[in-house]
Amino acid sequence: MTLLTTQNRISDLFSQKSERLLNVYFTAGFPNLVDTVPILRGLQAAGVDLVEIGMPYSDPVADGETIQQSNGKALENGMSLKKLFTQLADCRQEGITVPILLMGYINPVLQFGVENFCRKCQEVGVDGVILPDLPLDLFLFDYAETFRRYGILNVHLITPQTSEARIRLIDEESEGFIYMVSSASITGSVKGVSDTMETYFKRIQAMNLRNPRLIGFGINNHETFDMASQYANGAIVGSAFIRHLDEKGISPDTIRAFVQTIRA
Amino acid sequence: MQTTIEPQTSFEVTDQGFYGHFGGAFIPEMLYPNVEELRQNYLSIIADPGFQTEFWQLLEDYVGRPTPLFLAKRLSAQIGATIYLKREDLCHTGAHKINNTIGQILVAQRLGKKRIVAETGAGQHGVATATVCALMGMECIVYMGSIDMERQKPNVDRMRMLGATVVPATSGSQTLKDATNEAMRHWINNPVDTHYIIGSVVGPHPYPDMVARFQSVISEEIRKQLFTKTGRETPDYVVACVGGGSNAAGAFFHYLNEPSVRLVAAEAAGQGVSSGHSAATTALGKPGVLHGSRTILMQTEDGQVTEPYSISAGLDYPGIGPLHAHLFESGRGDFYAITDDEALQACFELSQLEGIIPALETGHALAALAKMNLKSEDVIVVCLSGRGDKDLSTYSKYL
Ligand SMILES: Cc1ncc(COP(=O)(O)O)c(C=O)c1O
Numbered sequence: 001m002t003l004l005t006t007q008n009r010i011s012d013l014f015s016q017k018s019e020r021l022l023n024v025y026f027t028a029g030f031p032n033l034v035d036t037v038p039i040l041r042g043l044q045a046a047g048v049d050l051v052e053i054g055m056p057y058s059d060p061v062a063d064g065e066t067i068q069q070s071n072g073k074a075l076e077n078g079m080s081l082k083k084l085f086t087q088l089a090d091c092r093q094e095g096i097t098v099p100i101l102l103m104g105y106i107n108p109v110l111q112f113g114v115e116n117f118c119r120k121c122q123e124v125g126v127d128g129v130i131l132p133d134l135p136l137d138l139f140l141f142d143y144a145e146t147f148r149r150y151g152i153l154n155v156h157l158i159t160p161q162t163s164e165a166r167i168r169l170i171d172e173e174s175e176g177f178i179y180m181v182s183s184a185s186i187t188g189s190v191k192g193v194s195d196t197m198e199t200y201f202k203r204i205q206a207m208n209l210r211n212p213r214l215i216g217f218g219i220n221n222h223e224t225f226d227m228a229s230q231y232a233n234g235a236i237v238g239s240a241f242i243r244h245l246d247e248k249g250i251s252p253d254t255i256r257a258f259v260q261t262i263r264a
Numbered sequence: 265m266q267t268t269i270e271p272q273t274s275f276e277v278t279d280q281g282f283y284g285h286f287g288g289a290f291i292p293e294m295l296y297p298n299v300e301e302l303r304q305n306y307l308s309i310i311a312d313p314g315f316q317t318e319f320w321q322l323l324e325d326y327v328g329r330p331t332p333l334f335l336a337k338r339l340s341a342q343i344g345a346t347i348y349l350k351r352e353d354l355c356h357t358g359a360h361k362i363n364n365t366i367g368q369i370l371v372a373q374r375l376g377k378k379r380i381v382a383e384t385g386a387g388q389h390g391v392a393t394a395t396v397c398a399l400m401g402m403e404c405i406v407y408m409g410s411i412d413m414e415r416q417k418p419n420v421d422r423m424r425m426l427g428a429t430v431v432p433a434t435s436g437s438q439t440l441k442d443a444t445n446e447a448m449r450h451w452i453n454n455p456v457d458t459h460y461i462i463g464s465v466v467g468p469h470p471y472p473d474m475v476a477r478f479q480s481v482i483s484e485e486i487r488k489q490l491f492t493k494t495g496r497e498t499p500d501y502v503v504a505c506v507g508g509g510s511n512a513a514g515a516f517f518h519y520l521n522e523p524s525v526r527l528v529a530a531e532a533a534g535q536g537v538s539s540g541h542s543a544a545t546t547a548l549g550k551p552g553v554l555h556g557s558r559t560i561l562m563q564t565e566d567g568q569v570t571e572p573y574s575i576s577a578g579l580d581y582p583g584i585g586p587l588h589a590h591l592f593e594s595g596r597g598d599f600y601a602i603t604d605d606e607a608l609q610a611c612f613e614l615s616q617l618e619g620i621i622p623a624l625e626t627g628h629a630l631a632a633l634a635k636m637n638l639k640s641e642d643v644i645v646v647c648l649s650g651r652g653d654k655d656l657s658t659y660s661k662y663l
Contacts, residue, residue, distance in 0.1 A: 058436065058568040059554065061448045062292040068435055080566040106290060107553045111567030132292035133553065137280075157293040161455050166296075181294060184455045 009099035009127045010153055010176040013049060014212045014233070021234025022225070022263060023214055024241050025103060027054035027070040028087070029079025035250050036087045037096075042255035044098040047263075050214075052130065052236065053088075055081060055104030062132045064188030066239040070246075081112045085120045092125035101155065103130040114143050118150035128153035128176050140173060155179050160200045164207070171209040180204060180215045180232060188239030189218050201231035222264045237262055275520040275587065275596070281469020284593060286560075286586035289468035290553045294452040298460075299556075301375065303470045309374050310367070310477065322366050323481060326399070327356045329363075333489035333645070338617040345638040348499070349648045350486055352511060353622065359650030360479060360511040361392035365461055367478035369396040372459035379403040379458045383433075383447040385412055385440035385507065386578035386625060387419025388650055389463030394428035404428040407446040409439035412577040419654050437571035440507070440581045444555050464508025465585030468556030472513075472585050479514025486645055487518055494643065501636065503528040504647035505628040506545075506599075507578045509585040511649040516591075526598060528636065529588060530628040532574035533601035543572035544601035545584045546592045554582065560589040575604035575658065576624035578650075598636075606631040608662060611652060623650035624658060 013021070024043050028036045036053065043051050056074035060067060088100075102121065109117050109131065121129065129152060134143075136156060147154050153176040158167050160183060170178065183189065183197055204213065215228035216236030228235035241258060248254040281287045281303075291299055309315055323329040331351045340347045352360035365382075372380060380397050383406070384390030390406040397404035406423055410432040413420050423430050436442040444466075451460045465472040465479075487497040502519055504512035506529040519525040534542040542548060545560055552561035554569060562570040562582035574580040584592075591597030602610075607627035614630055615621045622630065626649045638644065652659065 059441065059445055061445050061555075062294060062452065064449075072435075075568060082566070105553075107561070107563070107569070108567035110553060111550075111563065111565070132294075133290045133556075135289060135291060135293075135296070138288065138290070159294050159297075159455075161297040162293060163297070184294065185453050186294075186449050189453070 008151055008153060008176070010050065010101070013099050014177060017049065018212060018233050020229045021049040021214060022259070023050040023052055023234065023236040024048045024259070025052040025054060025236060025238035026241055026245065027056055027067065027074050028084045029056060029074035029077045030070040030242070031073065031245060031250065033077040033079060033083070036084065037091055039245070039250050039255065040091065040096060042250065042252045043259070044096060045252055046256040046259035048098065048259055049234065050099045050101065052101045052103045053084070055084060055102055055108060057105040057108060060105060062186055064186045064239060066188045066242050070242045081108055081117070085124055088124040088126070099127045100125065101128045101130055102126055106131050106134045115146050118146050118152050121152045122150040126152065128155055130155045130179060132157060136170060136173065157181050158204070160184055160196070167204070167207065167209070171211055174211045177212045177214050177233070178209065179236070180213050182215050182217045182219065182228070185217055187217055205231050222262055225262050275590065277469065277473040281473070283587045283590035285551065285558065286589040287469055287472060287557050289556055290558065291468045291556045292452070294455065295448070295468070298451065298455050299468050305375065306371060306470050306474050309371050315370055315374070319367060319370055323363065327362050327366060328354060329481065330485045330489070331355060333486060333493065335493065336618050339614065342617060343633050343638060344640055345642040345644055347633065348490065348643070348645045349620070350482060350515065350645055352482065352647060352649050353620070353626070353651035357388070357392045357395050358653065359388040359392065359623065360482060360514060360647070361389040361463060362395065363481055363514065364463065364475050364478045364510060365389070365392040365396045368459070368461045368474070369400050369402065372402070372461070373400065375459060377457055377459035379405070379454065380461055381405045381407070381447050381450045381454070381458055382461045382463060383407050383440065383443040384463060385409070385443065385580060386576065386623070387412065387416040387423065387654060388578060390428070390430070391419050391422045391426070393461050393463070394423040394426035397428065398426045405450065406430050407433050407443040407450065409433045409437070409443045411438040412440065412443070415658065416577050416654050417657065439577065441569065441572070448555070464510040465513045465587055466508040466555055466557065466583065472557065472587055475510050476513040476517060476587060479510050480517035482511065482514035482647060483516060483518035486515065490645065498522055498525050499643040499645045501526045501528050501642065501644040502647070503530065503629050503632055503644060505530045505579060505625045505649060506584055506588055507581050507625060508583070509588040511647050513585060513587055515645070515647040520596070527591060527596060528632055529591070529597050529599045530602050530632040531599060532576055532579035532607070532628055533603045534573040534575070536603055537601050541573035543574040543580050543582065545582065546599045547601050549583070557586045559583050559586045560592065576607065576628065578623070578625040579628060600632045600635055602628040602631045611659065612662070620648070621652035622648055623652050624655045626650055
């Protein structure tokens with residue numbers, strides 16, 4: 001595949017740093033509609049390496065209760081893709097430098113229009129997207145060219161059940177990083193770290209993929225972050241941060257405290 | 265009764281799982297291995313002679329097929345045309361749903377699965393799934409919207425009596441859409457040993473095609489029975505209600521390529537198409553992606569799925585199967601939106617004209633007859649998808 005010619009903050013990040021990267025997910029418009037950019041700012045100030053902003057959806061099939069509820073609340077608050085792009089419009093001018101990914105489901109993006117979506121991402125300085133229910137073959141056939149034209153990375157997932165041949169294909173077609181789903185589960189599961197998980201992490205590590213890997217799903221504290229970082233370039237925290245926002249609020253100090261407990 | 269269930273239609277699904285613009289497999293990577301395993305194997309499993317023998321034997325001896333094609337004389341006189349009823353209500357468990365669950369449990373066994381998960385709206389698919397799980401000695405978990413658990417209580421008890429675990433879906437509108445979300449999440453969490461028996465012609469490819477093939481026995485029988493009774497295999501109209509569209513897909517299947525047969529789909533208009541309390545998908549929806557396929561979908565301008573409403577739990581769904589979206593878009597099918605009141609009235613009418621108490625879902629198909637501008641020489645087959653016992657608590661409010 002043709003590699004991106006334009007610069008991309010995600011690719012740049014991985015070329016500079018390859019260990020213990022922390023990517024934190026939060027839902028746009030949660031707990032309150034206007035909280036998106038303050039949380040983004042708080043995460044950057046706390047020193048996270050990447051930020052994943054959830055585009056709320058009514059039917060988030062790959063998500064557990066915590067993220068389902070944050071999606072529901074954000075929609076109640078009136079969040080939409082249009083509003084999200086408006087909220088993010090000036091963030092790059094106002095000092096946000098951390099790489100940003102948008103994470104969500106394909107239907108709102110289709111209604112927004114894929115080309116329009118990519119153009120907006122480029123305009124506001126979004127670097128990549130994660131769309132779990134947009135399958136690889138459909139992406140490659142219908143949309144890869146558009147994403148490339150606007151310099152937007154599409155991050156693909158692999159799971160413990162993904163075959164070796166398919167992992168090779170995904171590695172071939174990926175840019176930025178590969179999202180390793182830690183276990184057969186939806187987000188926010190508390191299956192804990194098991195031997196089978198470690199076997200899977202080691203198996204993937206031994207494949208020497210060309211892309212860096214971040215491990216997500218079930219990463220919720222210092223131990224799980226450490227363990228994931230042993231076998232990959234870092235990890236992604238989602239549900240645990242949403243719970244933290246819900247309980248402790250969005251002030252820069254509480255966000256910093258959360259990030260510190262993960263990194264510690 | 266040995267026969268094949270090969271489609272012979274240009275409405276056949278493509279290798280990628282599309283019917284026209286609709287279908288496909290929009291699934292997260294977590295589901296990819298399961299769906300791919302099914303896609304690679306379903307056709308060869310179904311074609312296998314051992315499968316065919318067991319499938320047809322069970323349809324005959326256990327389900328009670330063929331179901332009768334009944335000339336409804338008093339209803340015909342009232343409507344002013346010749347109406348035949350395809351009596352899927354006489355299937356074991358009381359609806360067409362079991363045609364599909366028999367097929368899928370045999371597929372699940374051949375894939376070496378140990379556990380079954382399913383969603384249900386009216387509870388008919390849940391009961392049909394719990395039934396075949398009991399028959400085959402497999403563990404069964406059924407997700408059902410908590411609102412549906414209330415309005416279809418007898419079916420909740422039936423599922424439990426059959427040994428199934430019924431789990432309330434408490435998210436969203438707490439109906440069929442949400443039960444489907446929960447069943448999919450369960451499948452993501454249990455990918456290796458579990459098979460998901462989807463209850464309609466919805467979901468990622470190959471589900472819509474697989475379910476349509478299992479339900480196609482309905483139109484296969486209609487052709488033979490109608491020929492015996494009238495000397496022709498083709499009626500002027502086939503009428504069925506559409507929730508996801510499995511009884512309709514089965515009733516239409518062997519007529520898809522015969523334009524002389526009009527295919528009529530009845531959707532649930534709830535309190536009225538424009539009332540804000542409706543499930544009339546083709547009237548209110550736009551193309552979108554739900555539960556793994558691109559279809560016509562009730563949604564907001566921002567692409568959020570709209571919460572549907574219908575008095576009938578089995579039609580209370582914001583989408584339709586991709587085959588039906590294609591029938592609608594191509595003009596091959598006629599779609600009618602039937603309100604709660606119209607459906608209820610049709611259920612009472614059928615009960616008192618023919619001595620058959622139909623399901624509320626089926627009432628929507630029956631109510632379409634009055635809107636179709638029928639001529640006296642027209643021959644119509646209505647798919648009587650299920651019996652009304654499960655709806656008695658609703659009916660009793662109007663007695
Ligand atoms: C009797 C009956 N008819 C129709 C339906 C609607 O399903 P489908 O559109 O898949 O036939 C149901 C669903 O529960 C049902 O129980």
